[in-house]
Amino acid sequence: MAIVLFFSAHWIISAFFQSFFHHRYASHRMFTMTPRTERTFHVLTYLAQGSSYLSPRAYAILHREHHAYSDTERDPHAPGFFANVLSMMWTTAMRYNAHLTGTSSPEPRFLGNYPEWPWLDRVGSTWAARVAWGTAYGLVYLWLATAWWQFLLLPVQWVLGPVHGAIVNWCGHRYGYRNFRTNDASRNFLPFDFLTLGELFQNNHHRGGAAGATSAGPRAPAAIRGDAAINEARVTEDAGAPAAPPPAPSHTNALSAGRSARPG
Numbered sequence: 001m002a003i004v005l006f007f008s009a010h011w012i013i014s015a016f017f018q019s020f021f022h023h024r025y026a027s028h029r030m031f032t033m034t035p036r037t038e039r040t041f042h043v044l045t046y047l048a049q050g051s052s053y054l055s056p057r058a059y060a061i062l063h064r065e066h067h068a069y070s071d072t073e074r075d076p077h078a079p080g081f082f083a084n085v086l087s088m089m090w091t092t093a094m095r096y097n098a099h100l101t102g103t104s105s106p107e108p109r110f111l112g113n114y115p116e117w118p119w120l121d122r123v124g125s126t127w128a129a130r131v132a133w134g135t136a137y138g139l140v141y142l143w144l145a146t147a148w149w150q151f152l153l154l155p156v157q158w159v160l161g162p163v164h165g166a167i168v169n170w171c172g173h174r175y176g177y178r179n180f181r182t183n184d185a186s187r188n189f190l191p192f193d194f195l196t197l198g199e200l201f202q203n204n205h206h207r208g209g210a211a212g213a214t215s216a217g218p219r220a221p222a223a224i225r226g227d228a229a230i231n232e233a234r235v236t237e238d239a240g241a242p243a244a245p246p247p248a249p250s251h252t253n254a255l256s257a258g259r260s261a262r263p264g
């Protein structure tokens with residue numbers, strides 16, 4: 001029972017910082033912080049994510065690419081282009097690592113306006129640091145576990161950050177319902193949304209614009225806000241006409257939707 005509580009608490013705390021700091025702050029600038037508060041949350045995010053720490057800078061660039069090219073072949077993690085969630089996670093990790101190590105060439109519009117702390121990002125991303133955190137989690141399991149099956153949770157706990165990302169990116173663009181007709185396959189998935197603290201309202205989020213509860217603030221550049229708002233229409237406001245079926249997350253549909261909606 002103690003291990004389940006440990007796992008659950010770590011899950012919620014890790015999900016909170018990924019949603020609050022990486023997504024809402026670093027990627028979208030939905031709110032502002034003083035430099036000192038930003039530094040404090042950067043450290044807290046590192047402590048919360050531990051073995052699966054994600055650089056806010058690399059995360060923000062990756063996520064802005066996702067919004068600009070959602071469900072097209074230029075989306076770093078469009079589920080319609082992958083046979084399974086593991087292959088999507090692997091491709092996403094490769095792209096993230098390229099942003100982390102500076103071997104990628106992101107569009108200039110995706111750069112800037114995110115927390116930068118090269119030392120912490122570099123040290124926190126080393127295998128030595130990740131293994132040290134993972135070992136510490138393992139010691140807690142050795143101390144508190146009361147049944148063998150509880151150790152099955154340990155590998156998941158080592159990679160909580162990517163697991164949260166995979167749940168949101170896979171389920172949020174594949175399963176659930178749509179409130180808004182966007183030019184992608186984004187959906188809302190309430191049952192799992194409780195596990196990701198609001199991150200699975202992907203359709204509402206991709207609707208874009210400054211009005212959405214999980215959208216970027218009005219001062220954020222267009223690349224940070226995402227440009228889906230230009231073409232969005234509320235499904236329930238479609239006068240008289242039956243709502244068109246949501247775009248299937250298939251290769252062809254995703255591509256054609258993306259090309260008609262995206263500049264360049």
Ligand SMILES: [Zn+2]
Pocket residue numbers: 023027028063067205
């Ligand atoms: Zn977003």
Ligand SMILES: [Zn+2]
Pocket residue numbers: 066070169172173186202206
């Ligand atoms: Zn999305």
